[in-house]
Amino acid sequence: MEDIKGWRNAVNGHKFIASFSGGKDSVLALYKASKVGKAVGLIVMMEEEGKRxxxxxxxxxxxxxxxxxxxxPVYTADASWADYEKIFIQLLETAKNQGADMLVTGDLDMPTDxxxxxKVTNQVGLKLGMPLWEMNHRKAVEEFINLGFITIIVTVNLSLGMREEDLGRTLTHEYIKELEARGIDPCGEGxxxxxxxxxxxxxxHRIPIRKCGIIRDGEYAFLPLELK
Structure with a gap:
């Protein structure tokens, strides 16, 4: 498909702040963007209490x-959904003052309209780069694994075919095939x-973690992690 807005290749030569979840898509986008641009930091939004x-x-x-x-460095702030956009924009403005001229995200399926x-980058005067935009989901995960990244499942939606026993599993080529056989998008984009x-x-270096007890919350199950 034609790269209508050039988001996939837009990072070339730019200093950027990366929207960071700590998950596979944001990390792969950061990796790819860093090959052709310069990262100045990571932007992470926290829940109101700042605990997650x-x-x-x-x-x-x-x-x-x-x-x-x-x-x-990490640019972070606590926010409710009500003030999420306002605070996100404030972080973008801080990053811009530190030299960033672009926001990079790990979105695969963001609409062109x-x-x-x-919207938020336009308000701040930053450009937008999305290195994974419109990538085939299977190919994106395969590239991530082939590059040598190690990631584990920490949240599952039990109403969408995932199971508690999926928590803590490492994404591998074999596991991707299993997920697809169960009707699950290999990127979890649903x-x-x-x-x-x-x-x-x-x-x-590898992040040393300890897996804690699984938490159920309605249709979701979570695997809390702690640093060792």
């Missing part, structure tokens, strides 16, 4: 451990699952 990340439910110490292993990230990346080519 808004996207993947990771505690601050895991997020900061990932950032330290990658070698980038009505794109929220394009909200089936979220991941946390523990190691890979942009990490100076």
């Amino acid at each position: 990340s808004r996207s993947h439910g990771m505690p601050p110490d895991i997020i900061h451990a990932q950032a330290e292993a990658i070698g980038l 009505g794109c929220w990230h394009e 909200g089936e699952f979220h991941t946390t990346v523990l190691d890979g080519p942009i990490f100076k």
Whole structure:
């Protein structure tokens, strides 16, 4: 498909702030963008209490451990859904003042019209880069694994074919085939699952984690992680 807005190749030569969840898509986007541009930091939105990340439910110490292993500073703030956009824009403005001229995200299926990230970057005067935009989902995960990244499942939606026993599993080629056989998108783009990346080519060392007891919350199940 034609790259209508050039989001996939837009990063060339730019200094960028990367929207970071700690999961596979944001890490792969950061890796690919860093090959052709320069990262100045990671932007992470936390829940109101500041105890978990808004996207993947990771505690601050895991997020900061990932950032330290990658070698980038973290731009972070607590936010409710009501003030999420306002605070996200404030973080973008801070990153711009530190030299960023672009926001990079790990979205694969963002629409060309009505794109929220394009809306907020336009307000701040930043460009938008999405290195994974419109990539085939299977190919994106295969590239991630082939590059040597290690990631585990930390959140599952039990109403979408995932199971509690999927929590803690490492994404491998064999596991991707299993998920697809169960009718599950290999990237979890339907909200089936979220991941946390523990190691890979942009990490100076593996993140040492301890898996805690599984938590059930309605149709979701979570695997809390702690640093060892």
